[in-house]
Amino acid sequence: MMAFWYDLPVAVQDGLVGLMLLTPAIVLGAVVLRGFETRPLLFALVRQQVWLSIVFVALIAVSVGIGVGLIAQERGLRQGTARAADKFDLIVAAPGSEITAMLAAVYLQASDMPLIDGETYHDIESHPRAELVAPIAFGDSWKDAPVVGTTPQFVVHLAESLTEGRMFASEEEAIAGARVPLSVGDEFSPAHGVGGAAEEDAHRGANYTITGKMPLTGTPWDRAILVPVEAVWGVHGLAVGHGPEWDGVVGPPFEPRYFPGTPAVLVRADSLGSTYGLQATFNNDETMAFFPGTILARLHALMGDVRQLMSVLAVITQVLVTASVLAGLMMLTKLLSRRLALLRALGAPGRFVFALTWSYAVFLIVIGAASGLTLGVLASWAISQAITARTDILVQATLDWPEIHIVAGFISLTSILALLPALLTMKRSVIAGLRG
Amino acid sequence: MHRRQFIALGAAFMATPTLLRAEDAFRMRDFYEKDQSFTPLAKELQDERISVNGYMAPPLKADSTFFVLTKRPMAVCPFCETEAEWPDDIMAVYTQRVFRVVPFNRRITVTGVLSLGGYKDPETGFVSRVRLEKSTFELV
Amino acid sequence: MAGLPLRIEGLTVSGEGGRTLLEVPELSIEPGTAVVVRGPSGAGKSTFLYAVSGILPVTAGRILWGDQVLSEMNDPARAAFRRNQVGFVFQDHLLFEELSAFGNASIAALYAPKNRRAGIRSTGTEQLEKLGLSADEHRISGTYSGGERQRIAVARALAADPAIVLADEPTASLDRENADRLADDLMQLARDNGRTLIAVTHDPAMHAQADRVIDIVDGRIQDSAA
Ligand SMILES: Nc1ncnc2c1ncn2[C@@H]1O[C@H](COP(=O)(O)OP(=O)(O)OP(=O)(O)O)[C@@H](O)[C@H]1O
Numbered sequence: 016m017m018a019f020w021y022d023l024p025v026a027v028q029d030g031l032v033g034l035m036l037l038t039p040a041i042v043l044g045a046v047v048l049r050g051f052e053t054r055p056l057l058f059a060l061v062r063q064q065v066w067l068s069i070v071f072v073a074l075i076a077v078s079v080g081i082g083v084g085l086i087a088q089e090r091g092l093r094q095g096t097a098r099a100a101d102k103f104d105l106i107v108a109a110p111g112s113e114i115t116a117m118l119a120a121v122y123l124q125a126s127d128m129p130l131i132d133g134e135t136y137h138d139i140e141s142h143p144r145a146e147l148v149a150p151i152a153f154g155d156s157w158k159d160a161p162v163v164g165t166t167p168q169f170v171v172h173l174a175e176s177l178t179e180g181r182m183f184a185s186e187e188e189a190i191a192g193a194r195v196p197l198s199v200g201d202e203f204s205p206a207h208g209v210g211g212a213a214e215e216d217a218h219r220g221a222n223y224t225i226t227g228k229m230p231l232t233g234t235p236w237d238r239a240i241l242v243p244v245e246a247v248w249g250v251h252g253l254a255v256g257h258g259p260e261w262d263g264v265v266g267p268p269f270e271p272r273y274f275p276g277t278p279a280v281l282v283r284a285d286s287l288g289s290t291y292g293l294q295a296t297f298n299n300d301e302t303m304a305f306f307p308g309t310i311l312a313r314l315h316a317l318m319g320d321v322r323q324l325m326s327v328l329a330v331i332t333q334v335l336v337t338a339s340v341l342a343g344l345m346m347l348t349k350l351l352s353r354r355l356a357l358l359r360a361l362g363a364p365g366r367f368v369f370a371l372t373w374s375y376a377v378f379l380i381v382i383g384a385a386s387g388l389t390l391g392v393l394a395s396w397a398i399s400q401a402i403t404a405r406t407d408i409l410v411q412a413t414l415d416w417p418e419i420h421i422v423a424g425f426i427s428l429t430s431i432l433a434l435l436p437a438l439l440t441m442k443r444s445v446i447a448g449l450r451g
Numbered sequence: 452m453h454r455r456q457f458i459a460l461g462a463a464f465m466a467t468p469t470l471l472r473a474e475d476a477f478r479m480r481d482f483y484e485k486d487q488s489f490t491p492l493a494k495e496l497q498d499e500r501i502s503v504n505g506y507m508a509p510p511l512k513a514d515s516t517f518f519v520l521t522k523r524p525m526a527v528c529p530f531c532e533t534e535a536e537w538p539d540d541i542m543a544v545y546t547q548r549v550f551r552v553v554p555f556n557r558r559i560t561v562t563g564v565l566s567l568g569g570y571k572d573p574e575t576g577f578v579s580r581v582r583l584e585k586s587t588f589e590l591v
Numbered sequence: 592m593a594g595l596p597l598r599i600e601g602l603t604v605s606g607e608g609g610r611t612l613l614e615v616p617e618l619s620i621e622p623g624t625a626v627v628v629r630g631p632s633g634a635g636k637s638t639f640l641y642a643v644s645g646i647l648p649v650t651a652g653r654i655l656w657g658d659q660v661l662s663e664m665n666d667p668a669r670a671a672f673r674r675n676q677v678g679f680v681f682q683d684h685l686l687f688e689e690l691s692a693f694g695n696a697s698i699a700a701l702y703a704p705k706n707r708r709a710g711i712r713s714t715g716t717e718q719l720e721k722l723g724l725s726a727d728e729h730r731i732s733g734t735y736s737g738g739e740r741q742r743i744a745v746a747r748a749l750a751a752d753p754a755i756v757l758a759d760e761p762t763a764s765l766d767r768e769n770a771d772r773l774a775d776d777l778m779q780l781a782r783d784n785g786r787t788l789i790a791v792t793h794d795p796a797m798h799a800q801a802d803r804v805i806d807i808v809d810g811r812i813q814d815s816a817a
Pocket residue numbers: 605606607608610612630631632633634635636637638639682
C-alpha cells in the first residue's frame with residue numbers, strides 16, 4: 016500500500032493530498048447544499064452587503080496571502096541561491112570563515128581574505144583526482160562589476176559557451192558577463208578594490224579589451240568581468256605565475272615559485288567519491304576545503320526554520336482573521352435576519368436557510384483564499400524581482416503544491432467553522448426577524 | 452522541509468509513514484562482498500523498496516534531491532585522515548522531494564527502491580553503483 | 592389545489608411579557624370562502640394571519656386546517672405546512688430587492704423538491720403576467736414601484752399553487768383600478784378553485800365582495816357574516 020504510494024509521481028501525490036485536504040469542504044458542501052438552489056439568493060445577499068463582503072474577502076486574502084507569500088518566497092530564494100552555486104562543487108581557501116569564503120567565491124561578495132600560496136595551489140592542481148582546478152582571484156572592479164582573475168578553463172566551466180566573441184588569450188583581454196554594459200571590442204581600466212573603497216587610479220595604465228561575452232546564467236557572475244589571473248597579478252606588480260621563459264599563453268600550468276597566491280580555488284573532482292576525498296584531503300591545517308552546497312543547505316535549513324516560525328504566525332493570523340470574519344458573519348446575519356426570517360415565514364426549510372448562510376460564509380472564504388493565493392504569488396514575484404535586480408541571483412516566484420495545500424486545508428477548516436454562524440441563524444425567532 | 456506547516460493546520464495524515472523499523476533496516480555491508488561486487492541479497496532485492504541505515508554525507512548541492520549515504524559518519528571515517536580513496540561502499544540516494552539536510556553524524560533510515568549498476572547523473576555528472584530511488588528518510 | 596377548512600378552538604396568542612395579543616374562542620371557515628378581516632390599527636389582524644399560518648406559535652388552544660393540527664406541530668412541520676399549503680402576502684410586501692420580479696415570484700423553486708420546481712417557475716411567470724407585470728429576469732425588484740412590488744408579492748404567494756391564501760393588506764398601495772382588479776382576482780381564486788382566502792384589508796371594495804367579514808378589535812374576534 017505504502018510502496019504503491021511512493022511509486023506514484025510526486026505531482027500525483029501532491030494532487031491527491033490537495034484533493035484530500037479539500038475533501039471535507041467538498042463533502043460538507045455536497046451534504047449542506049443537497050437538494051437546494053442557493054445560488055440566486057446567495058448572490059442577492061452578497062449584493063445586499065457588497066462592501067462588507069469585500070472587506071471580509073480582503074481580510075481573508077491578505078492573511079492567506081502572507082502565508083502563501085512566505086512559502087513561495089522561501090522556495091524561490093532557496094532555488095535561486097542553490098542554482099547560483101551549482102557550478103561550484105568544492106572551494107579551497109585559506110582557513111577562515113567558510114561562509115565568507117563562499118560569499119566571496121560563489122556570490123562575488125568580495126572581502127579581504129588571506130591567499131593560498133603557490134606550493135599549496137600546486138598540490139591541488141597536481142592531485143590525480145582533480146579534473147578542474149582554477150584560481151578565483153577577486154578584489155578588483157570596474158564600476159559595479161567585479162573583475163575576477165581566473166583561467167580559460169574556468170570560463171568554459173562557468174559559461175559553457177560564449178554568446179559572442181572568443182576566449183581571452185592574453186593579459187590585456189577580458190570576458191564580460193551578460194549584464195556587464197560592455198560589448199566585444201570595448202576597453203576598460205579596472206579599479207583596485209570594490210565599491211566605495213575602490214581606488215580608481217591605482218591601476219592607471221592597465222587596460223583590458225573585451226573579447227567575449229558569457230550567456231545569462233542568473234547568478235552574480237552575470238555582472239562580473241573575467242580576466243586572466245596573470246593580468247590581476249601583473250596589475251598589482253606581482254609575479255605572473257610563470258617563469259621568465261613564459262610564452263605569454265595565459266592559463267595553467269603555473270609555476271609555484273612565481274605564483275603570488277589566490278584567495279580561493281575552485282576544484283572539480285573526477286567522481287563523486289573523489290569530491291569527498293579531495294575535500295577531506297585539503298581540509299587541513301593549511302587550507303580549508305568545503306562544499307558551497309553544504310554551507311548553503313545549512314543556511315537554507317536556518318532560513319527554513321525562520322520561515323516556519325513565521326508561517327506559524329501566519330497561520331495564527333489566518334485563524335484569527337477567520338474567527339473575526341465568522342464573528343462578523345454572525346453580526347452580518349443579523350443584518351440579513353429580515354431576509355432570512357422572510358424565507359422561513361414563506362416556509363423554506365430551516366436547512367435551506369442554514370445552507371444559504373453557510374454558503375455565504377464559504378463563498379467569502381473561497382474567494383478570499385483564492386485571491387490570497389494570487390496575492391501571495393504576486394507579492395513573492397515583486398520581491399523576487401527586487402532581489403534579482405539587487406543581487407543578480409535569479410529568484411523566481413512560482414505557485415507550487417505546498418501553498419495550494421495550505422489553502423485547501425484552510426478552506427476545509429474554515430468551512431467547518433462556518434457551520435457555527437449558520438447554526439445560530441436557525442435559532443433566531445422568525446416573527447422577531449419578520450417584524451424587523 | 453516545507454511540509455511542516457500541515458501539522459500546524461492539523462493535517463497530521465500527511466506525515467511520512469515508516470515502512471520499516473530501524474532494526475529491520477539493512478546495512479550497507481549487506482550489499483557488498485569484500486571484493487566490492489554485489490551480494491546475492493543485493494541482487495535479490497533489486498527494484499524492491501527497502502530500508503537502509505546510514506549517515507548523510509554533507510551534500511554537494513543545496514536544494515537537491517540527491518545525497519550520499521555513508522556507512523559511518525563522515526568525520527570518523529578512517530579514510531578521511533589519509534589520502535585514501537573514497538570507499539566504494541557508499542550509496543547514492545535520490546529522494547522524492549527536496550530534503551532538509553541532516554548533520555553528518557545523525558543516523559538515518561532511508562527507504563527507497565534499490566537500483567544496482569553504474570549510472571551517471573546527467574545533472575551532476577557523478578557516477579554511482581548502488582542507488583536508492585524515490586526515497587524518503589527519517590532520523591533513527 | 593383544493594382548499595382546507597379552518598377551525599380554531601380557544602386560541603390565545605401572547606406576545607413578549609405575556610401580553611395577550613389575540614383571543615379567538617371559536618371560529619370556523621369553510622374551504623372556498625373569501626374572508627375579509629378588518630379592524631383598527633394594532634388590533635391584531637397581522638397577528639391573526641401569523642397564527643393561522645403557523646409563523647407565530649400559539650400560547651393556548653387549537654388551530655386545525657382540515658385534520659392537520661397546526662397548533663401541535665413543531666417548527667419544521669409548520670414550515671413544511673406553509674411551504675406546501677399556504678401562500679402569504681406580507682403587509683409591506685417584503686421582497687428580495689436584489690432578485691428580479693421572476694426571481695421573487697418563483698423563490699419557492701429554490702427549496703422545493705426538484706419535480707415541483709418547473710411548475711412553480713411557470714406558475715410564477717403566469718401570475719406575474721396576469722397581474723400586468725413581465726417576468727423580466729434582469730431588472731431587480733428594488734427598482735419597481737410600491738404597487739408593482741405588491742403585485743410581485745401576490746404572484747409569489749400564488750406560485751406554489753397553495754390551498755390557503757393569506758393576504759395582509761394586498762391592495763394597500765394600489766390605485767383604484769388596479770386594486771379592484773387584484774381584489775377581483777383574489778376573490779376569483781377562492782371561488783374557482785375552492786381555495787380558502789383570508790385577506791386583511793381596509794378596502795371597502797373587497798369588503799363588499801367578500802363572503803364573510805371578520806372584525807378584530809383589541810385582539811378579539813367579532814365575527815359577522817357578509
Ligand atoms: N411580540 C410582540 N410583543 C408584544 N406586543 C406585540 C408583539 N407583536 C405585536 N405586538 C403588538 O400587538 C398588537 C397587534 O399587532 P398587529 O401587527 O397584529 O396589528 P395589526 O392589526 O396588523 O395593525 P396594522 O393595521 O397597523 O397592521 C400591536 O399593538 C403590536 O404592537
